[in-house]
Amino acid sequence: MKKIGVIIACVSIQLLFSVDIKVMLDSAKDAYKHKKYEQAIKFYQNILQEGYVSSELYFNLGNAYYRAKDYPRALWSYEKVLCWDPSFKDARYNMDLINRKIYLNKTIRPPYVSTMLFWKIYGWMSWRSWVIATIVLFALSVVFYILFLLSNSLKKRKWFFYSALIALGVWIFSFLITWLGYRQIYENRYAYVVDSDIVIRSEPMDGSPALGTVKPGVKIRLIKTENQYYYLETPDGIKGWTRKGNILPLKAIAPEVQ
Amino acid sequence: MKKINAMLGIKIGKISLFIGFILSFILSFCQVDFKATSDYKTIPLNGKLTITYSLKQGKVEGFQRPDFSPFRVISQQSLTGTGGMTIIINNQVVNNDNGDSKWIFTLVPTTVGTFTIPPAKVKVNGKWYESNAITVTVLAQGKPQPATNQQTQVASPSPSPSAKVSPSQSIDNKNIYLRLSVDKTTAYVGEQIIVRLLLYTRYDVSEYALEKASMPSNVWSEELLDPKSPAKTWEEVIDGKRYVVAELRKTAIFPQVPGVLTIPSTEITAVVKIQDNRYDPFSLFDQFFKDPFNFNIDPFARIGGIKLEKLTIRSNSLNINVMSLPEKGKPEGFQGAVGNFTANVELDTKQIVAGEMASLKITIQGKGNLPLIQYTPFEENDTIQLFEPDVQLNLQKTQAGIEGKKVFTYLFQPNMAGKITLKLHPFYFFDHVRKQYDSIVFSPLTLVVEPNKGGKVAEAEQKYQEDIRGMVDPVHVFALKQVFGFSWKYWMLYGLFLSAAVAFTIGYRRRLKLMSNVGEYKMLQAQKMAKKRLKLAEQFIKEKKVDDFYNVIAQTLWLFITEKFKVPYVELSRENARKVLEDHQIPSEVVNDFMNFLDEVDFYRFAPVRKEADMQEMYNKTANFIVALQLNTYKR
Numbered sequence: 001m002k003k004i005g006v007i008i009a010c011v012s013i014q015l016l017f018s019v020d021i022k023v024m025l026d027s028a029k030d031a032y033k034h035k036k037y038e039q040a041i042k043f044y045q046n047i048l049q050e051g052y053v054s055s056e057l058y059f060n061l062g063n064a065y066y067r068a069k070d071y072p073r074a075l076w077s078y079e080k081v082l083c084w085d086p087s088f089k090d091a092r093y094n095m096d097l098i099n100r101k102i103y104l105n106k107t108i109r110p111p112y113v114s115t116m117l118f119w120k121i122y123g124w125m126s127w128r129s130w131v132i133a134t135i136v137l138f139a140l141s142v143v144f145y146i147l148f149l150l151s152n153s154l155k156k157r158k159w160f161f162y163s164a165l166i167a168l169g170v171w172i173f174s175f176l177i178t179w180l181g182y183r184q185i186y187e188n189r190y191a192y193v194v195d196s197d198i199v200i201r202s203e204p205m206d207g208s209p210a211l212g213t214v215k216p217g218v219k220i221r222l223i224k225t226e227n228q229y230y231y232l233e234t235p236d237g238i239k240g241w242t243r244k245g246n247i248l249p250l251k252a253i254a255p256e257v258q
Numbered sequence: 259m260k261k262i263n264a265m266l267g268i269k270i271g272k273i274s275l276f277i278g279f280i281l282s283f284i285l286s287f288c289q290v291d292f293k294a295t296s297d298y299k300t301i302p303l304n305g306k307l308t309i310t311y312s313l314k315q316g317k318v319e320g321f322q323r324p325d326f327s328p329f330r331v332i333s334q335q336s337l338t339g340t341g342g343m344t345i346i347i348n349n350q351v352v353n354n355d356n357g358d359s360k361w362i363f364t365l366v367p368t369t370v371g372t373f374t375i376p377p378a379k380v381k382v383n384g385k386w387y388e389s390n391a392i393t394v395t396v397l398a399q400g401k402p403q404p405a406t407n408q409q410t411q412v413a414s415p416s417p418s419p420s421a422k423v424s425p426s427q428s429i430d431n432k433n434i435y436l437r438l439s440v441d442k443t444t445a446y447v448g449e450q451i452i453v454r455l456l457l458y459t460r461y462d463v464s465e466y467a468l469e470k471a472s473m474p475s476n477v478w479s480e481e482l483l484d485p486k487s488p489a490k491t492w493e494e495v496i497d498g499k500r501y502v503v504a505e506l507r508k509t510a511i512f513p514q515v516p517g518v519l520t521i522p523s524t525e526i527t528a529v530v531k532i533q534d535n536r537y538d539p540f541s542l543f544d545q546f547f548k549d550p551f552n553f554n555i556d557p558f559a560r561i562g563g564i565k566l567e568k569l570t571i572r573s574n575s576l577n578i579n580v581m582s583l584p585e586k587g588k589p590e591g592f593q594g595a596v597g598n599f600t601a602n603v604e605l606d607t608k609q610i611v612a613g614e615m616a617s618l619k620i621t622i623q624g625k626g627n628l629p630l631i632q633y634t635p636f637e638e639n640d641t642i643q644l645f646e647p648d649v650q651l652n653l654q655k656t657q658a659g660i661e662g663k664k665v666f667t668y669l670f671q672p673n674m675a676g677k678i679t680l681k682l683h684p685f686y687f688f689d690h691v692r693k694q695y696d697s698i699v700f701s702p703l704t705l706v707v708e709p710n711k712g713g714k715v716a717e718a719e720q721k722y723q724e725d726i727r728g729m730v731d732p733v734h735v736f737a738l739k740q741v742f743g744f745s746w747k748y749w750m751l752y753g754l755f756l757s758a759a760v761a762f763t764i765g766y767r768r769r770l771k772l773m774s775n776v777g778e779y780k781m782l783q784a785q786k787m788a789k790k791r792l793k794l795a796e797q798f799i800k801e802k803k804v805d806d807f808y809n810v811i812a813q814t815l816w817l818f819i820t821e822k823f824k825v826p827y828v829e830l831s832r833e834n835a836r837k838v839l840e841d842h843q844i845p846s847e848v849v850n851d852f853m854n855f856l857d858e859v860d861f862y863r864f865a866p867v868r869k870e871a872d873m874q875e876m877y878n879k880t881a882n883f884i885v886a887l888q889l890n891t892y893k894r
Contacts, residue, residue: 025732032729051739056732066726090727097726131743135751142755149766182744
């Protein structure tokens with residue numbers, strides 16, 4: 001009896017939590033509909049800060065930022081969408097639109113062939129689908145292997161053996177893509193400059209010579225951190241230090257400036 | 259003969275004329291040119307007079323200045339041959355006068371009248387030469403009259419002043435020091451402050467090295483003086499002593515953050531000339547006795563009884579209280595301009611085609627922190643795109659500080675046809691004199707945008723009508739903690755699959771091992787089969803059903819023969835069974851034993867008394883016969 005009580009309590013809390021998220025989602029949607037974009041952004045931020053994510057959530061957040069004319073954060077949100085679900089075509093479209101319309105096709109360093117190839121393949125489906133694919137492929141390779149062991153007929157044994165090998169090969173490939181996708185989501189080293197220009201300096205101190213400035217909306221690569229400074233690389237290939245602040249890393253769950 | 263003599267006379271005359279010309283030419287080079295000039299021949303009593311003694315291309319061994327009384331010498335400097343004034347800034351020589359030797363005296367009259375300044379003397383190549391005397395009239399009042407023989411005075415290259423210092427003395431810090439001074443000790447953020455570095459000296463400074471200004475990082479600074487130009491000098495009396503003051507550096511600074519701003523002290527290295535009393539310019543042996551082996555590297559170091567000493571002089575540091583700009587009345591669009599400015603705007607066209615560029619020029623001019631001024635005329639929107647401005651800064655450095663103008667040229671692109679009214683943001687600035695914010699409001703500008711008829715411009719217009727793709731319902735919101743990929747559940751699934759694969763591999767290997775021993779394998783298989791067939795009999799043993807047990811045993815044996823040797827059950831009899839077994843080449847002893855066992859089973863089936871204990875024995879025998887028959891068929 002006591003156990004049942006505990007289970008009911010747990011389920012109720014879970015339901016209450018889900019209801020709370022649903023209420024916030026509806027509220028965000030309503031706020032967006034009534035053009036209260038700042039309010040919609042706050043609702044979405046709260047959901048993210050609660051530890052709930054989804055590619056659609058980031059997409060809607062990006063749209064709210066776009067409407068609120070916060071284009072760097074909109075770009076960040078769409079990029080987060082693509083990390084979780086690279087097959088999300090609308091996010092890619094909106095991102096391209098901002099780059100074309102707002103930043104006038106800003107100069108972006110052409111990506112490496114390997115990077116392009118990865119995104120091409122990773123874009124076949126969402127990361128969650130990739131995860132399921134890896135499990136299915138591995139299970140399939142094990143099943144084929146077992147069938148190979150159990151078969152008495154030579155023809156069948158050959159067939160199952162090669163099938164197991166192919167399944168294992170495809171599993172290795174898909175696991176690699178899934179792992180790289182995992183890194184895109186949780187260990188992404190890129191970030192967006194937001195709010196105002198950042199000054200790139202030669203040393204991690206305020207008075208050191210400035211190497212240049214980077215405008216909001218530019219995607220930079222964070223190399224390392226030291227105290228209150230980031231060592232980063234700009235799309236132009238300039239490497240230097242900048243004080244923390246005005247930088248929104250892509251590995252962050254919610255759009256909180258660091 | 260007379261003719262010949264006349265001709266010879268003409269020739270000799272020509273030759274002697276040529277020789278005379280050559281000699282006079284050589285003599286003109288050898289002659290020492292030592293002149294005295296003055297800038298004025300008549301000066302008022304409150305005026306100043308500069309007397310310059312110049313020597314062309316001579317190696318100076320000594321100089322004796324005349325008695326200037328009743329004039330008073332307020333400044334003097336000497337530029338002698340290779341020992342001229344050198345200014346070094348940041349280890350770089352910026353001024354080095356290696357030409358003629360000059361002695362320049364600045365005099366002030368003390369009484370009215372006409373006076374003759376006697377000649378000065380200079381020793382060149384062991385001989386003393388005199389300059390000309392100069393006559394000057396001092397009037398009670400009026401304007402100074404330039405001298406008719408005025409020459410271009412040598413520009414004062416640096417502070418090399420010499421006030422009246424006692425003829426022989428060691429260097430005294432009170433007689434030469436550096437001072438930092440500012441025009442204000444309290445200022446607002448962004449307000450201009452003039453910082454000056456002044457050298458106060460009673461010595462003659464022949465050379466000084468000045469390091470680059472090190473201003474704090476939180477100020478923007480601009481040098482107002484050209485480091486290559488001679489420093490401005492003047493005279494000041496401090497505590498009854500007369501000093502010559504040289505302005506070495508003048509910097510306009512604009513503090514960026516509030517708080518106490520510290521201007522760090524500055525250091526210079528100077529070489530000063532002091533009079534050496536022990537030196538007698540007329541003594542031929544004096545130099546020998548003082549430096550017999552010529553250890554003194556600088557051959558001019560003791561010329562004229564002057565001794566050079568190198569000094570390091572450090573200035574004071576200064577604190578300036580920098581106040582924040584007042585919050586009261588601060589406009590929303592204020593972007594940090596401090597000073598006093600005027601501004602105007604200019605639009606290059608009044609009519610344009612959608613997608614084309616128009617130019618908006620905003621000129622802000624005045625005195626203040628111009629380099630730090632920012633201005634954005636309007637915010638861009640979906641219909642107008644504003645590009646980064648081209649900024650031109652034209653600064654004029656005056657003694658009072660920085661002033662000039664900053665021109666922002668913005669290009670913008672209207673993308674929708676129609677009449678546009680550009681409402682420009684006012685330009686806000688803080689007037690530190692009046693201590694209040696001020697603004698310059700611009701009149702709205704009107705621009706007619708014509709629709710375009712295709713091409714790239716039409717594409718541009720279409721582009722700016724594009725919009726983002728809309729919202730979606732987030733149906734798959736999930737907690738980050740519940741993400742399956744690379745979680746422990748994910749790895750556990752892999753573990754399960756791997757375990758299955760390993761288990762099957764182990765089973766498979768065992769089977770292989772068994773199959774490698776054929777006899778054992780066959781026996782095992784036969785036993786397995788016998789056990790399978792006798793499963794029901796085993797059950798009856800447990801349930802102690804004796805009748806059922808023997809019936810099942812008999813039935814199992816007959817069924818085994820039927821199935822194993824493919825004989826229809828209905829055709830099966832005791833004789834028939836023997837024949838079948840023999841036909842299948844089962845050894846006769848096995849056949850006999852089997853037939854006897856069948857009889858035994860029948861006996862037990864129909865016997866009135868049966869022991870339960872015999873059932874297990876019977877079961878084992880049956881199993882053994884099945885195994886034996888099975889093995890014999892394998893052998894075949």
